[in-house]
Amino acid sequence: MATGLESHTGENASGIREGFICPICMEDFVTDDKLLLHFEEAHDTEEDKDVLQAFKDFLGKAKKILKSDNPFEILEKAHSKPSSQKKQEHIEWDPQDFGVIRSHWSDFRKFRSNRMDFYAAETNKLIIRLDKIVSCLPSEATKRREHEQSVVTWVNDEDVQLCPQCAKSFNILRRKHHCRVCGTVQCHQCSQFLLLSFARKLTNPSYVPALDDGKDKIPNPPKRLTHAAFNALKRTGSTTSLTSLIDTDTGEGHIRVCFYCKQLLERRELQMDSRSQNTVIAELYTELRKYMEKGMELMPVFLKMLESFSQGESTYNLKDAQDCRLKLLKIAEYVDGYSKKIQSLGIDDEKNPTTGTALSLQLKIRLSAVNFLKENLLGLPNLPTDEQLMTLQAERRQAIENRIAREKKAVFEKRETETRRHADGHRDFEAVSVDRGWGVETTNIRNVNESDDPMLQQMEIMQNYIQQARRANRYDDVVILEANLRDLQVEHERLRSQPS
Template sequence: MSNPFDDPDEGSSGMLLLRDDAEILEGFLCPICKADLKTPERLTAHVEQQHSEEQDLLKSLREMFSFAKKKILNLDETASELARNLDSSLGQGGGGVKVENPILAAGQVVGTDCDHLSYFKAVRNPRLERYATETNKLIIRLDKLLDGLPSDPDARKRHEQSKVPWIDGKLVKLCPSCAKGFGLTRRQHHCRVCGSVMCDGCSFHLSFDEARSIVQPVSPGTEVAPRPAPAPEEMSSKDRDSSGFRVCEHCLHLLMNRKEMQDSRSDRPPVTKLYEKLLQEKREITPDIPMYEKIIGSLYEGDAIYRLSDASALREKIGRAAERIDNISK
């Protein structure tokens, strides 16, 4: 049902609709004559001059433009005020009182520290002493085993039992390492160094050469050619027993740590040897470089003190040394 108060010229929807052929105008338009004045100033002047009788319209235009101008200027004033407040708080404002941040003004001191070195030494030194004492005991036993070691397997077994007391196998029902019971398929074996009981899978073999190198370490600078040893998988258990001592994992770990320590003191890495050789070459050639520069300068100045052959010979010597240094560095 249509609204009875609607204008009969308007649509039935109650809204003012434009005609399809109506032109849409944009810009700073005069509300009366629809002229586009391009700028707010020209629009205001046009209304004052051409439509001076429309005072209400002129007043509304002025209020509208002044309101928009205040909005724009208010944003600029807010930004300027924030900048002034920031400058004054930092003591940079003109004529303002300088305010310093107490946190930044105070001197920075080192924080609280706690020295744990004494506690570290108190824990570490007894452990090192215990490991060192145990390792020295194993090395003494290893030295006794190597002294007068017979080649016959039965005689060797009696020799090993006489030097190191073995634990009675009847008292051990399970392997200490894998906790598996002994039987026909899992026999008991004794560590030749500490005398403990273990199974074949948890035992290791220390060759006679490695044992001798641990007992009698090689002095620094002595070169010992390594002897080829057969692969462990190619040797049977009897062959391994005949070429070394059966030891437990704990004893092997201590002995290998001692051997690595001995090797680190006696052996030097190849890169260290090359570096020392490189330094030697540089020390030999360093005094010749200033002399070569002096000869070249004298020849350029026309002095007859040095000859061109002297510079050529010295240059050739420096060049050969540079080639050797380059080859070593590669």
């Protein structure tokens, strides 16, 4: 069964014929056998044979469908079979020498640079217009519209019948509004708004809203307009529309723009923010390096105090050493925590996981932090207890007394045999190491009166110096200052005990 238009036979251009019609001569043969016989006798060319074979396949499928109990299954197999048996197109590539590669990077870079230049030029035009609009924006609605039209030429309302964004026609309810930056027309639902603070930020990168003295704010901002109040407003166009001038939520002035212009301007703002702000990994690494430097600065001080205690010296205070050790342990916790955060950045992000060079960098930072902890902060030696320190100091005093006794005995034995030439002997001078020094702050010292005791004033100043030295981890200076303080206290007690 076949159908065909009668325009091929010239009888009726608008009718449709049905039956066993020859697709070439458009003649009806009533039965399929007569149609096949006619096709084999009258159409014996190569092209006609292809048509005949396709026609035979078509008739065979039709018979199977008519005889089958489930014709839909046969149709599904017929549709899926050509896709599975589709021949792959053979592409003959030109012979390629070993080591020669094909690269489309130059074409891609050229296309991308042209596209980026286009968007950059368009955005720069919008910012220049925005700067002209915002720089001397009048507060009155009528003057403001004249100023905006003097900067940007608006599209004629009569030339636009449909909204370019939603393709809806304009009417008395769906009014026409112009973008103040490009001048195009759109409806109120499709138009966007830019706050004046946002516009000034784009036109002046050094703009700070807090220092603007509130000139973008309205002195008495209107409350959110209700439906009844909005309908009560006089419909005289966008020249006096409050929503076109003021953001009802914040009370700040704004300007109307289209979606395309706002998208370009917001993209430029993101670029400005990305250049001025550090990434998360940079901020974490900065904190990590800060604590590592603190640990490197404090570790030699702790080891020096520990060596002094192990030798039984009383130069340092045990409580200061314990505080120093707690600071080092806290630094180790911070270094370990920040390095773990850097290592886990973006790993759990299913959409944009960290891979490649960024992941390798994070792992190397973690490995560097672990090596730092192993070499410096992990396994800090314990400090001696009070009893152990007293025992070490007693042993040191006993060793010093024994050494002094031996030296006195040796000097006494040699005194008779030594001559006077040893009295003026040469002295060995040790090399003097210059320290960069440390100064105390005098701003925190309270003002004293002339009537106060000078000795008490000196003692109070000395105590303040000792506190500053402890906070700066200058424990050597603490020892010297404490010795001076004890001397002052002894002298003060001596002066008090004397009769006046």
